[in-house]
Amino acid sequence: MRAAVLTRTGGPNAMTIAELDRPEPGPGEVLVEVAACGMCGHDQADRSGLLSIPLPAVLGHEIAGTVVAVGPGVTRFAVGTRVAAKQFGTCGRCGPCANGDELRCARRAFLYGGFAEYAVLPQSALLPVPPGVHLAEAAIAACAVGTGLQALRRIARVEPGETVLVTGAGGGLGLHAVQVAVALGTRVLALTGDPDKTERLRKYGAAHVVTTGDTAWRDILDATEGRGADVVLDNTGHPAVFRQAFRALAHAGRYVLTGQVGGEPIRVHPAFVFAKEAVITGSGSTLMTTFADALDLVAEGRVRPLVTAYPLDDVVSAFTDLDERRVTGRAVLIPGSRPGGHR
Incomplete structure (x- = not known):
């Protein structure tokens, strides 16, 4: 699969397009064919080195797409389901998770992997996308x-x-x-x-x-x-x-x-x-209940997501526009679109 990979910290040119093996979902995980992945300040901080993450890395946490495979123990999603992700996964079993306050989960882990054609994601981070909501809009709903x-x-x-x-x-x-x-x-x-x-x-x-x-x-x-x-x-x-x-x-x-x-x-x-x-x-992130309500606001037309779409191969241009504050609304990478321009 094609992916935008961060191999070193720095400016937009720190991103490179590479061919990687398609990942396989483990227990409690699903494999998503990525339709869209938003880009935000967290991605800029990771890329520039302001935040410390292991390298090489495939960035991207504002993910939406279609489930193409499920791992053992997955009960909430089936192949073919359109899904969107919030910013992190959790254990789903501890007291905070059970009480709807999963921001306090001790096993909370930030999501990565959306700057690629496929991403493995925990089912705890996902919600189904309401009918009529475009996947590029759903991708940015949580964040x-x-x-x-x-x-x-x-x-x-x-x-x-x-x-x-x-x-x-x-x-x-x-x-x-x-x-x-x-x-x-x-x-x-x-x-x-x-x-x-x-x-x-x-x-x-x-x-x-x-x-x-x-x-x-x-x-x-x-x-x-x-x-x-x-x-x-x-x-x-x-x-x-x-x-x-x-x-x-x-x-x-x-x-x-x-x-x-x-x-x-x-x-x-x-x-x-x-x-x-x-x-x-x-306020640091988004609870699952808030994520669900955000998707509802989009589905009802009370919030109209504004995205500027870039092909995955144009990730350097997308980051350059972000850094120079030229993006209208939210920059979104579209793995399946052609390089050479954005809308």
Whole structure:
């Protein structure tokens, strides 16, 4: 099978296309013919060496495709089932797994292998794709859609009618988080570094769009009649963005971090936190229940995934566009498409 392999850390050119043996599923695993695999900041961090993983490696965790073989003990999926994966597999037997809190599973393991024509995946990480949902859309449901849903609903406990500020709103995570926040009944403010994305963000539900900069906090306060945002969903973790967004957080607001652009740490004076009675917290991944609800939002048309598709052989171009922030929505590799371009 063909696969995009990371043999060394570095820039986009660290990726090479290679022929590998098709893997075989073990106990509790299925073999999936990959139809689509999304690309996100985690893949960039793995590729660049910001995260340490054994090499060589086939990256890719936002996977959707069709089951072509099952291993011993697989009971939930049959050959021919269309499936999508969340970001990690679990044991499925421990207390946290039984209680629906599998993020705490001691055997939780991050998924890899989606940048290939076939991938072996644990059945614990998979859900069937609803009828009518394109596999390229299903591939990004757990990460691009589920991350925002998990952060807003479970961590921030957002209520209908509240105001949510989404940072990095023009990116693959932020654009879908805007839609999720709208689906939850909130008024959404979008913070973006690219003013050219204003109309698209309004199209996807943002009530007000603010461009990042030293006075962004004032624009956010103006848009909320001086009150500020009840919830900030920060997809960037960038110090300059944090300074503006936290300053525009309402009293007793909740500030939820879901991502980090670059390696510079955020600094905050404790006095600013207790003066606001603010909560600063994080949301790291997606529960299976959240993943199921994210797929439902897509199936119902309440969230419209926006993908930019690349053939597997164009993985270097895809990473280059990601690094240079040229991607509209989420970059998705399509193993079965022809090289030489994307749509």
